Amino acid sequence: MKLFIATIFTFILVGCAAPYQMSDAAAKVHFQKQGSNLLGKCKEIGQVSGYGKDNFLVEYSFDVAKKDIRENAARIGADTVVITTWDDGPVATRVLGIAFKCFK
Numbered sequence: 303m304k305l306f307i308a309t310i311f312t313f314i315l316v317g318c319a320a321p322y323q324m325s326d327a328a329a330k331v332h333f334q335k336q337g338s339n340l341l342g343k344c345k346e347i348g349q350v351s352g353y354g355k356d357n358f359l360v361e362y363s364f365d366v367a368k369k370d371i372r373e374n375a376a377r378i379g380a381d382t383v384v385i386t387t388w389d390d391g392p393v394a395t396r397v398l399g400i401a402f403k404c405f406k
Contacts, residue, residue, distance in 0.1 A: 324369050324372060324373060325373060325376065327376035327377075328369065328372040328373040328375070328376040329372070330376070330381060331372040331375045331376050331380060331381055331382065331383055332381065332382050332383070332404075333368075333382070333383055333384070333385065334382055334383070334384050334402075335384070336384050336386065338384075340404070341382070341384070341402060341404070343404065344382060344402035344403060344404035345402060345403045345404075346400060346401075346402055347375075347378055347379060347380045347401040347402060347403055348378060348400070348401055349398065349399070349400055349401070350371050350374045350375045350378070350380070350383060350398075350399050350400070350401045351370075351371060351374065351396065351397065351398050351399070352367040352368060352369070352370035352371025352372070352373075352374060352396070352397045352399075353366075353367055353370055353394065353395070353396050353397075354366025354367035354368075354369070354370055354394065354395050355393055355394045356393045356394070362395075363390070363391075363393060363394050363395040364388070364390060364395045364397075366395075367388070367395040367396060367397045368385075368397065370397075371383055371385070371397050371399055374401075375399075375401040378401055379403060380401030380402055380403055381402070381403060381404055381405050382401070382402040382403070382404045382405075383399045383400070383401055383402070384399050384400045384402070385397050385398070385399040386398050386399050386400060
């Protein structure tokens with residue numbers, strides 16, 4: 303019985319600790335700094351946000367939030383994001399940014 307409980311606990315822990323997987327579209331979204339000269343030829347699409355929680359130290363919340371904002375930018379057809387602000391809490395992070403279309 304103890305072995306069964308230990309096995310179940312291990313599967314739950316491993317399942318919860320899996321890294322955040324990004325879609326192919328989100329993987330193509332790039333980050334730029336505010337004021338970058340590269341944004342001059344880009345079309346602003348809109349504001350986007352991302353949210354992430356610590357994933358049992360497999361990934362930190364800021365990394366998960368950056369992946370989430372890339373997903374949200376890809377959903378609206380953007381290929382570039384400028385992070386404007388972020389709120390880094392003890393176990394979660396929220397990032398806000400502006401999405402751009404820079405490449406055809």
